[in-house]
Amino acid sequence: MPPFDVPEGDPFGPHNLPYGVFSPSGDSERRVGVRLGDQVLDAGAAAAALGSPHQALLARPTLNPLLAAGRATWTEVRSAVTSWVTDPAYRETLAPLFHPLSEVSLHLPFEVADYVDFYASEHHARNVGKVFRPDAADSLTPNWKHLPIGYHGRSGTVVVSGTDVVRPSGQRKGPADPAPVFGPSIRLDIEAEVGFVVGVPSEQGTPVALGDFREHVFGLFLLNDWSARDIQAWEYVPLGPFLGKSFSTSVAAWITPLDALEHARVAPPERTHPLLPYLDDAAPGIEPGGYDLRISVALNGEVISEPPFSAMYWTAAQQLAQMTVNGASLRTGDLYGSGTVSGPEERQRGSLLELTWNGRNPLELPDGKRAFLEDGDVVTLTAWAPGPDGIRVGLGEVTGRIVPSA
Template sequence: MITWVEGAAGSPYDIDNLPYAVVSTDATPARLGARIGDRVLDLGAAARTLRPAWAPLLDVAALNPLMAAGPRTWDEVRSWVVELLTDPALRDRVTLLGVDEVTTSLPFEVADYVDYYASEHHATNVGRIFRPDGDALLPNWKHLPVGYHGRAGSIVVSGTAVHRPAGQRKAPADDAPTYGPSLRLDIEAELGFVVGRSLPLGERVGTAELADTVFGVTGVNDWSARDLQAWEYVPLGPNLAKSFATSVSAWVTPLAALAAARVDVPGQEVAVLPYLQESGPNGVPSGYDVDVEVELNGVVVARPPYRTMYWSPAQMLAHLTVNGASLRVGDFFASGTISGPEQDQRGSFLELSWGGREPFAVGEEQRTFLEDGDEVVLRYSAPGALGGRIGLGEVRGRILPTR
């Protein structure tokens, strides 16, 4: 497969990638596009002229209709896009837009949102920071993927500025809580999974059904107010500390594009219940070899590796519905903070600064938590089918003062 699009071959957005986004211009309304190199294939226009039957799926301002059409249609559309971009005879029949010429918006209508806590390294670090004299991991952690329900209405597309949240906070030495802007605002570098399948109440998804259920992946920054979280999370977990904003990439990479990135997850030494058992290619759960780059104000401060995660995407999905909870097209679940075993692989500033006690270098500055005006960029990449690395987009956000 060789694309005729100039400059795309060998780039992170070659023909083996083809992520989707919702794009618009000053002259055209929002519709779906597929990225190839530094160009965007106008899928809405292509469907109108070449495949009118697919116009209701592609000439629309969200991925939900395409996702609802099911895995067979996902594959057919992807094969058609490959054909459009590799057959020179079709180059004059499609419209390409520059990536810098289009405006992107939230790529799918979010139904429900669940955020997991799937990294053993992250969970262990957090346990050691907050419970230095106790067990780093709580007894349930290796028996089930721990998670919380987030606020779907607070999910925003990359590039959206985030106002510093305010709420109750109480330092250990304070006699009573106070109200005000968060003083310990943090990031969490995560990978998100977009569900393209509906399932009624009472049914369940098995670990073997990941490819038929998850349409694609996207980068995630689960902004977190650590001081609000420390005061509110006992006994029911995160609420206002995380519900003010969660940023996702404008581009959704089809799960099919990550076939070459599949890897075994690190050993799960504790036996899990049957519904969480997964037989990957080597008889063990499968994850993805996705690298993340965390940039603060133009300086890379960490490189978390998703391949080190303890719980697999299929296990998180199976746990999501094991109680009979329904699924809807547009449901979204995220991995939780991605952290590796090394200090420069920590995916949150809480860990990088060890609870704010050990500042980390950002150029010539020493930093702990986010300050107003800071800009965070998360970038993602993975092995592609053509031997190079594919780009999974970026998640960008700047911190504004509390309203």
């Protein structure tokens, strides 16, 4: 099928056009690509062939220059690319610049600056609270309804989808163990999340307001923040996650620009506690901050969960405001994750910790029971969002295979 002839209703049609970085078969040079159906357009080569003023931004081995260019340029480039792939006048010129998706190598699409992971799902937070504090009067911590809780991750271990995940080793100690032991994690887990990438930086000392979210954030993507629950449980008091999280975070190869998700914007859940002004998304002039993303989690090809991102209590705009309210600056390539996405139903939980209730109720799968991940297991996250005229907007998948400790 010619690259322009995308089947009707394809979730990666011209209404979507996510950005990534690829190298063609037999060529190690990295290039900015735009996905159309099951094809990848060499965006830099297309810009050069058509005399685009944005050639310098697109003829690069990473998306960072485009991210830094700002919202007006993002809109111009998206409009241009949409025209290139839909106007018959460009077909003859651009046809040779497409590459079958199956024949290219996909790379980490941007250079990660800082990485912050949040804890923004009330359903996830309540489940975790019930698992670890079953006798508590409230499964949420006292601060949870007042601010988006987050922690710093490790940007150097963010990897692109398809990268193997080496089972981490570290200290662990069960409640009845007399002393900690060292060894491979035996409670390796997933966290189905959505990531956001910052394009335009901010000055240190200048917070980013809720209403400026779309001036700084370029797009979103699926993210799996792999978690070693046994290592985490022993280390996290009093300062929180460290080695139990920092060994690997997988992100999609395709970044969906926010402009492709206009039809997926929704209001977040009802706020049950008054919010301080810098987080108050009910204030006049603040647009809805939620996104209706339908996520599926598959373990060895079997769908085990379908978390709804629309159920997230804290929005990406509120998370950005919280990240910067103390004057912390943004950098191009800053990545922040939503935290585990979980819904109100058992089938909507975004981690094995919740799905198996900390291993007490293993999942029954065609290849056997699972409480936590075993070597050789493959986890794949996929998602879609409502688009124009009922067409779905597809998000790039995130997949990873567990391999034994080195």
